[in-house]
Amino acid sequence: MHFLTSKLLPLLFASVVTAQTTTSCNPTEKTCAADTALSSSTYTHDFATDGFDDANWNITAGNVTTTSSGALFTIKESGDAPTIRSKWYIFFGRVSFIMRSSPGTGIVSSAILLSDDLDELDWEFLGGEADVAQTNYFGKGESSTTNREVDVAASDSQTTSHNYTIVWNKDSTEWLVDGVVLRTLTADEAVSGGNSYPQTPMDVRIGIWAGGDSSNAEGTIEWAGGETDYGQGPFEMVLEKVEVVNDNPGSGYTYGDTSGDADSIEVDEEGATTSATSEPSGTKTNTASGSAGGSTGTATATQSGFCAEHMFCNSTKRIAGATVVFTL
Template identity: 55%
Template sequence: MHASLKLLAAALAVGQVSAQTYTNCNPLDKTCPADPGSTESTLDFDFTQSIDPSQWETTAGTVTTGSNGAVFTIAKRGDAPTIQSKFNIFYGDIEIVMKSAPGTGIVSSLVFESDDLDEIDWEALGGNTGAIETNYFGKGDTSTYDRATYPAVTTPQEVFHTYKVSWQKDATTWSIDGNVVRTLNYADAQGGSRYPQTPMTIRIGIWAGGDPSNGQGTIEWAGGETDYSQAPFSMYVKSVKINNANPAESYTYTDNSGSSDSIKLNGAAPAPSGTFNAATSNVVGYFTPLSVLALVGAFIQL
């Protein structure tokens, strides 16, 4: 489900406004601050131990941890516990081990989203015991809602599964337990104009799409009206593993195009000796003459 509909649903929910997706500043409309990144190419978070407050923030509700990982619980109307990474990634792999929440109308969300509303989703509906939704949006375009798929997955509310997105410049794949269930090619997203291609944060949370105050379309999409007398409804996330293809201290939109080629890497981490990262083609455009000479020298020595 798209960000704008989630915001609407949240705004209607019992006096509380909370949602998994939003943007504080859209760089398609104005100049925005640089997005914080990470200079680490590999990030591995074990939520059975703790949630690192230097890397993650709780944006709504309360999230605890235990032997089953981070616990996201809806105990009453208006609950929507959510965490968000304090860093962005710019292409790469995101792997999450999750057991989704049961309950009609309850939505367990794994959302990757950029400031200009590029978005890649996993969303598990509590009443659907045999499938999970994959979806994507480009630049907040809600002119159509024909991008969702529902690949099969065995009892996601009872069993931990590994959900992975491999997000690259030319294609994105969704995988469940190591098996690819969907591929989106760049050209297939309106010739690339609606392909997710800008730095993203990772947002993990649970919300009641079936809250009776939501619009009928939202309730139907979520699988029906939520019966809070059956609460609590809990989602569990054991771990998050990330391979960031373009580690950097921060990312800057250099224009209002929303193209990956417009993204400048600030304080980019050096690539290992003898390797070349072709995830994005724009990086060379930001090398200084001295850095080019250094690279040439490095290759001569190889």
Template identity: 50%
Template sequence: MPSIFKYAAAALAAAAPFASAQTYTDCNPLEKTCPADAGSTQSQLNFDFTQSSGLDKWTTTAGSVSTSSNGAVFTINKQGDAPTIETDFYIFYGEISVTMQAAPGTGIVSSIVFESDDLDEIDWEALGGNTGQIETNYFGKGDTSTYDRDTWPAVANPQSTFHTYTVNWQKDKTVWSIDGTAVRTLNYADAQGGARYPQTPMRVRIGIWAGGDPSNGEGTIEWAGGQTDYSKAPFSMYVKSVQITNTNPADSYTYSDTSGSSDSIKLSGAGSLSQTSSSSSSTSSTTSSQSSTESSTTAHTTLATTTQTSTSAKTTTAGSTTASSTDATTSGSTSGTGSSTTSSGSSTSSGSSSTGSGTTSGSGSSSSAGSSAGSSSGSASSTAPQTSATFNAAANVVANYLGPVSLLGLVTALLQL
């Protein structure tokens, strides 16, 4: 049983309160029009759970959660306990780091889950009886037709040691890391060609539950490591802090259709307006730079020679690197010498956020798929108009040489008179 979502969807959780509390959707936008998801206009959010204020912007959806010097405390005291919190906002791609000490106890599950309205999901789950591993998992669109997506990277004593569990979730790939070391990478294409890649706005949920509850199905109990003995309670998980980077900050996110594609998500409010403003500013800056490049180009001529010079100002995206070439024109490609960072999702413009990540280097063509304010799909190029200087050699000789000579002769003749 690789995840709580599988456990709920496979109908093994009829008596498990945590499953119904943690894996659900109030409105599935794949089936009908749903209200917009509340976002956050902050790109960086840091929560210190050693302080009670750290729980601001979090909602307790089950049980009760308190704070202490060890962080937020999630405790199972008896059968049916499943304390859970979730953010009161969604993020659209980004990085989430949770510093956690998992709960001990056979069958006890400490969970970090990121989930969207259409049931895209990314998980960390630590089992109380497994002192050397933690599970990573993901689901796309609630598809539980197969259960082969989990991995079990090694981690030392997660029930007695704080570790930082990070997910860097971007448009082109998702990377799970433990204490800064990557332990798993999921590429977009690896998830059924992207069809099951998590790609819609998500909330962050953190909670503890008893997968080994005697009322659960045999498969769930086996996955959780065995039946939970409540006489050994309490079982406590501690979460010291959470850091969230929201790649696409906005007031809200709306599904514009029922495709569940990231490209169907529309951003609105301060975050998206900021992106548009930054992109416009960046575009103006690039255009100004381009105009300056073009106007500073002069036609170089030599005696009895015709020289033609043209400048092509090539731009990767608004606010990206501008390069110029002499005696050449370029159309429809983006190039540059050195390294150029492009998003597999959307290109980054100055002051705005990118959807996706990745680096390409060298010269040649680069492109970005998807969209965000200020980004270009494919490659954007700006070709300066060609400036030709046609040179008449004979006229130039008369003007530059015979003219001054004739004038000198006239002055000399007047002096002689």
């Protein structure tokens, strides 16, 4: 059952449609190195009790602080966009994010899966909509189709922790809130309506950014809910725990050809185990650098760059099963 919303934002979508157009190596265009696989069939880390997990996550932008509440992603000023990325990929499975989204006009909290050939599965939360979560998907970086996003209910998402789960299989994907399925996408539906179904190994990325930053395109600001007033901050997203099930554990995933099809993926099963362990690292602040999270140095993420890296700037909203296309 999809959540109904009466707000149809006057989005300037013609200037907003932004897909991830770059990747370090796109396997649909050339031969790329194998992706590092999550070697275990399961992985769980509690940021609230065990601190940051340097062995499994890189901080790719900004600062992330871990406290007894969890990992804190904070925006204090223009340009802040703290983000973490898993050091491994999974190939079908289940990912759960136990988290609280951030309040704030124009602030976007996100938890996504993303592949080298630009397949993507998203949870997104706008700071001006405390009771709504956006679900979305992209295949092979294609963003011209208009019926991918569906809004679902997420009551008091900024003050109450919820379990936001993506169950990703070869034939379908489900988005769940606190164990309740609120959206199901079949592969057939994606191919006919969204050009392609996400089906290649994906890593996990979690972050917060200001879509309402005044430097962004007008359409991006409208989509994010309006211009961000940093004087109302700081704005904070809290990640308590991540739980992962990897259906195809191993040491690596290799694209057998340039099709981007699931059947072309070769799984190196050497080193596969049943569960992963993480070493507690206590309460601390980790800072992004050019390499692994937790090292010294800083990295600055621009709002437009963060928007482009993930396909957050959408061109339509699908509400209650209907496709709503906004035009200028």
